[in-house]
Amino acid sequence: MSNHSINLIYLLSATLFMLGIKYLSSPNTAKRGNLLSMIGMAAAIGITLTTPGLHGFTLIIIGIIIGTVIGGYAALKVKMTSMPEMVALFNGCGGAASALVAMAEFRGPNTEFDSFTLITLLLSMIIGGLTFTGSLMAYAKLQDLISTRPITYPGQQFINGAIVLVTLVLASLLFQDPSNTLVFFGILALSLSLGVLAVIPIGGADMPVIICLLNSYSGLAVSMTGFALNNNALIITGSLVGASGIILTKIMCDAMNRSLANVLFSAFGKIIESADDTGEGPTGTIKGYEVEDVATILANAGSLIIVPGYGMAAAQAQHATRELGDYLGEQGVNVRYAIHPVAGRMPGHMNVLLAEADVPYEQLFALEDINDDFAGTDVVLVIGANDVVNPAAKTNPSSPIYGMPVLDVEKATTVIVLKRSMSVGFAGIENELFFMDNTMMLFGDARSSLQKLVATLKQ
Amino acid sequence: MDTGTIIIGLTIFVLACFAGAELIAKVPPTLHTPLMSGSNAISGIAIVGALLATGHSESFSSISLIGFLAVIFATINVVGGYMVTRRMLQMFKK
Incomplete structure (x- = not known):
């Protein structure tokens, strides 16, 4: 041909x-x-x-x-609950493939590079390399192989800045002498370490953003390879992936009312210790209930909105959730699902899990489409969600999540919260919703709680 | 590479970014996970570069080895990305 x-x-x-x-x-x-x-x-x-x-x-x-x-x-x-980990690894593979292609080109028979080719090859190698290790770190955080809390140390940002600077200096050296093997491997090593160091200070709550951003980077690396190889298919495809990743990144950041810079550099999700000292934590009593109490409330409800969160995924409770929703639907209850954009650990995570459990997608509603309806709803069932239903985002200006759009679940007549324990959410803060008068807490594994609820209701 | 080629490449890049943004903005939130795994699959297009690097000469060299590794990574993305996207999309029902 x-x-x-x-x-x-x-x-x-x-x-x-x-x-x-x-x-x-x-x-x-x-x-x-x-x-x-x-x-x-x-x-x-x-x-x-x-x-x-x-x-x-x-x-x-x-x-x-x-x-x-x-x-x-x-x-x-792969289990549908583990899709974030899977996509993280795929991002890493994409970065690695681009970086390797750039390396092969660099070490190839043709050593006479014009400056444009040289720049794009270097960018492909650097972006691809940091996408590879950064994605492995994101995977390790999602899998709990390393702490999901931010890992910070003094001078962290200074060190990362220095690495970027040294990388640029080495790149300019390579520019003068493309055959310098030592400098070549130096750049590779620095870009690989940058991926690790840039991701470890970012907490588990922000992993959805990081996965989107690394997705974008993997596309950018492909585009750079396309420039170097003068291949339009790679340029176009890379820019599609790059655009997709960056749009999703923006959607995630907006849904948390935070800037990308804040996500990358603020070590969000460190446990906040001052709350207890100053006595400013939520006050009131937590009311734990039994399955029978909760079943009675559900049996008398006319309308129900289910709010799933990462806890539903962690407990593999999506099928049990659908069973409860279906049963109540058959009894004439108006059952809908409210999906917050950052519920779960990647964009659309909850939607895929509920689709897996055969929930029709017409029953799923985005935050802006359902938020006004909580006020007229009898019961809201929160399954393993925490930060996305925290009213502090609206009421407490000193809260780290203040200003984040949240689901107004507390406006419903009764809020039932299924939760494994009283531990804080990803954001590392208390949730005053759990202390409110119209909130009923049902502690335990979400899946077995839901199964017990269905069994009790059917009696 | 002559300047004309570079400018054409950059033009394609900029236009593709805008076209991509328009298309992606129309993807509903419910399909954002398949969008990401689908992007993983198409970013496997780097396999084109990987194939050319692996097969650049008759004799085996460090370059063909690097290319070989790139072929593996890119194929994981292509095959894994398309298959898992298909698996997910089959679950979405009215």
């Missing part, structure tokens, strides 16, 4: 990727979009293999087989 024909096929692939995203505008057409996108990818890979003078097919086939086995196994086995 000639170069022109190959480039035309790449254009076709890029078009199919765009159509794939366009069809994601509705759950009805999304599957078709994914199929079109797959065809685009198959075409790009197929046509690349016909490149004149391409060798090493044995190695290529072995690589594709290994990647297919790993990727396919992960895709089939």
Whole structure:
């Protein structure tokens, strides 16, 4: 195939990727979009293999087989509750692939680089490298392999700033002498360590933002590789992924009323210790109830809004949630679900879990679409959500989450909160909702609580 | 690379960013997780560069080894990304 024909096929692939995203505008057409996108990818890979003078097919086939086995196994086995971890790892793979392609180009037979190619190769390597290690850190935080609380130490931001500066200095050295191996590996090592150091001070509550941001970076790295290789398919696809990641990042930040800089640098979620000392914590008594009490309230409700949070995912309680919702729906209760944009640990996390449990997507409502309805609702059932229903965001200017849009659950007649224990949420702060007069706490594992509720109601 | 090629590349980049932003803004929140896994899949397009690096010469070298690793990572994204996106999308029902 000639170069022109190959480039035309790449254009076709890029078009199919765009159509794939366009069809994601509705759950009805999304599957078709994914199929079109797959065809685009198959075409790009197929046509690349016909490149004149391409060798090493044995190695290529072995690589594709290994990647297919790993990727396919992960895709089939991953639990829907673990999608954030999965996407974090995929972001890392994307970063690694771009960085490696840039490295191969760097060490390749052609050592005469013009400055534009050199800059884009370096950017691809640096962004790809820090996306790789940063994503591994995000994965480790999500999996609780390392503390989900921010890890901070004195001079942290100074050290990170210094690393960026040294990286830039080394990059300028490499600019003068592209064949300097020592400087090359120095840049690689610094970008890898930057990914680790930039993510460890960020708390578990902010991991949804970080996953989105790293998603964006992995796309940016692909675009940079595309510039260096002068390949339009990579440039276009990388910018699509980059735009997607950055838009989701902004949605997440807005939903927490925080700037991206604040997410990255403020070590949000350190346990706040001053609250107890000053006596400014919530006052009142927590009222723990039994399953029977809660069942009675639910049996007499005319309308119910269910608010799921990460606790529902952690307890694998999505199926039990749907059972309760279905049963009450059959009894004539108006059952709806309210999904806060940052509920769970990635954008859309709750929606996927409820879809897995066969909850029709028409029953799911976004914050802005349902928030006015809490006032006229009989019962709100909060399942493992905490910060997204904390009224302090509206009432307490000294609260770290003050100004964050939250679900107005306390305006309902009765609020039932299913919670494992009284531990604080991701944000590391107390929740006065739990102390309110119209709140009933039902402590225990969310899944078994829900199963008991359904059993009691059916009696 | 001549300046004309660079400018064309940058033009494509800027236009694709805007087109992408328009398309993505229309994706409803309920599909944001499949959007992310789908983006992972298409970012596997780096496999094109990985294939070219792996097969750049007849003899095995450090470059083909680096390319080989890149092929593995990119394939994980392509296969894993599309499969898990498909798995999720099949769950969404009216």
